[in-house]
Amino acid sequence: MERNSLDRLKEEYLETPIPEELDFLVRKAFKDRRAYKMKRNNIWKKIGVTAASIVVCVGILTAGINGSPAFAATLSKVPVLKSIVRVLTFREYTVKEGKYKADIKVPSIQGLKNKDLENTLNEKYLEENKKLYEDFMADMEDMKKSNTDGHMGVDSGYTVLTDTDKILSVARYVVNTVGSSSTVMKYDTIDKEKEILITLPSLFKDDSYVDIISENIKEQMIAQNKADENKIYWVEGVNTDFEPFQKISADQNFYITAEGKLVLSFDKYEVAPGYMGTVEFEIPTDILSEILVSDEYIK
Amino acid sequence: MAPMNKDSLEELIAEHAVQYKEHYYRLAYSYVRNADDALDIVQESIYKAISSMDSLKNPNSIRTWFYRIVVNTSLDFLRKRKKTSPAEEEVLTRLDFGRTDRYEDFDLKKALDQLPEKYRTVVILRFFEDLKIEEIAEVLDVNTNTVKTRLYASFEKLRLTLNENSMEV
Numbered sequence: 048m049e050r051n052s053l054d055r056l057k058e059e060y061l062e063t064p065i066p067e068e069l070d071f072l073v074r075k076a077f078k079d080r081r082a083y084k085m086k087r088n089n090i091w092k093k094i095g096v097t098a099a100s101i102v103v104c105v106g107i108l109t110a111g112i113n114g115s116p117a118f119a120a121t122l123s124k125v126p127v128l129k130s131i132v133r134v135l136t137f138r139e140y141t142v143k144e145g146k147y148k149a150d151i152k153v154p155s156i157q158g159l160k161n162k163d164l165e166n167t168l169n170e171k172y173l174e175e176n177k178k179l180y181e182d183f184m185a186d187m188e189d190m191k192k193s194n195t196d197g198h199m200g201v202d203s204g205y206t207v208l209t210d211t212d213k214i215l216s217v218a219r220y221v222v223n224t225v226g227s228s229s230t231v232m233k234y235d236t237i238d239k240e241k242e243i244l245i246t247l248p249s250l251f252k253d254d255s256y257v258d259i260i261s262e263n264i265k266e267q268m269i270a271q272n273k274a275d276e277n278k279i280y281w282v283e284g285v286n287t288d289f290e291p292f293q294k295i296s297a298d299q300n301f302y303i304t305a306e307g308k309l310v311l312s313f314d315k316y317e318v319a320p321g322y323m324g325t326v327e328f329e330i331p332t333d334i335l336s337e338i339l340v341s342d343e344y345i346k
Numbered sequence: 347m348a349p350m351n352k353d354s355l356e357e358l359i360a361e362h363a364v365q366y367k368e369h370y371y372r373l374a375y376s377y378v379r380n381a382d383d384a385l386d387i388v389q390e391s392i393y394k395a396i397s398s399m400d401s402l403k404n405p406n407s408i409r410t411w412f413y414r415i416v417v418n419t420s421l422d423f424l425r426k427r428k429k430t431s432p433a434e435e436e437v438l439t440r441l442d443f444g445r446t447d448r449y450e451d452f453d454l455k456k457a458l459d460q461l462p463e464k465y466r467t468v469v470i471l472r473f474f475e476d477l478k479i480e481e482i483a484e485v486l487d488v489n490t491n492t493v494k495t496r497l498y499a500s501f502e503k504l505r506l507t508l509n510e511n512s513m514e515v
């Protein structure tokens with residue numbers, strides 16, 4: 048009876064063995080994508096709004112100074128109140144369970160009069176690090192459940208790169224050790240006097256900075272490799288095993304040094320093999336001078 | 347029905363995927379026949395589902411929407427893997443069951459596995475996943491007559507005879 052044959056077939060089909068990992072994989076896929084999308088959305092939302100206001104701010108200030116000697120004179124008479132802006136460790140999450148280790152330090156910026164900016168940044172730090180911790184705990188539980196013999200580590204903290212009267216640059220790092228480790232960097236640069244967040248696009252008159260900076264970085268990569276063949280970058284002219292570096296992204300990681308130099312940063316594996324680690328390039332100010340909005344930050 | 351906001355739509359998709367994950371896995375498995383690839387396809391399908399959330403017009407048709415993504419992802423996978431054009435698999439007549447024509451030697455399971463994927467898929471979706479003809483048409487983006495034709499042809503090759511129930515729309 049072929050109804051039976053078809054039913055038998057159906058039975059066999061339904062008996063396809065389902066791997067244990069399926070459930071974990073499905074849930075993780077949603078978790079990961081949500082986190083990725085959330086992070087991107089949050090960052091963009093906040094940067095988007097602030098960038099718009101910064102460009103207007105700086106634009107007006109520059110025009111004012113150039114346009115009117117009276118205005119300039121008035122400005123110089125206003126005493127500049129030096130507020131003490133500091134970065135402290137607000138909270139630290141630690142986990143030490145056999146092969147599972149986590150150490151997450153949450154920075155907090157103190158001393159800004161612009162409480163909106165201060166709170167926005169600090170909340171962002173807390174939120175992201177709390178999530179790091181929670182993800183770690185969840186992944187650890189899952190790993191234990193699936194009896195996978197593995198180790199996991201998360202190490203996150205921050206470094207104050209630049210702290211002058213004018214500028215505060217804070218770098219946050221997340222080092223993930225699962226299998227081969229990966230390091231992800233995030234930077235926030237603040238104008239301490241105006242108490243605003245400085246974004247990469249806000250430094251320039253238009254978006255030609257993307258091409259100008261990208262070309263310079265490619266030159267530096269090739270030059271470094273010529274001088275030392277152990278320095279490998281994924282770029283035309285050195286190594287194109289992987290997708291070669293073409294352009295920086297419009298909001299590429301960056302910070303400003305105490306000397307007023309612009310430094311661009313790439314995560315491990317972003318433009319070079321893992322052993323090169325996090326790679327940075329200082330961009331010579333003279334190639335930027337035409338397109339910089341002002342020499343307020345970059346000298 | 348008021349349009350859902352993005353977050354609750356994503357919640358819905360997540361709940362649905364977790365609930366139906368075995369169905370999607372089995373469907374993917376029917377294409378690639380190995381666990382690792384089937385898992386890859388499921389994962390890839392979820393990513394695609396999230397990125398193309400906007401294409402889900404009606405949350406009630408989430409099942410057919412998702413099946414469609416899994417079918418397309420599985421086909422992409424096969425294409426990349428085999429690098430032969432899927433067109434070669436479309437022609438049912440090239441199949442040769444000829445040599446062993448004796449009924450006793452006829453292995454139904456083998457015959458099903460050997461059906462070209464276009465035909466096998468309609469059999470699976472209709473009889474193992476219990477989709478209606480109209481739903482299958484949505485999943486495969488063809489019209490209902492095409493689905494029926496493929497079912498008829500598959501049954502012939504599988505040496506089964508159709509009864510009225512099989513063709514219920």
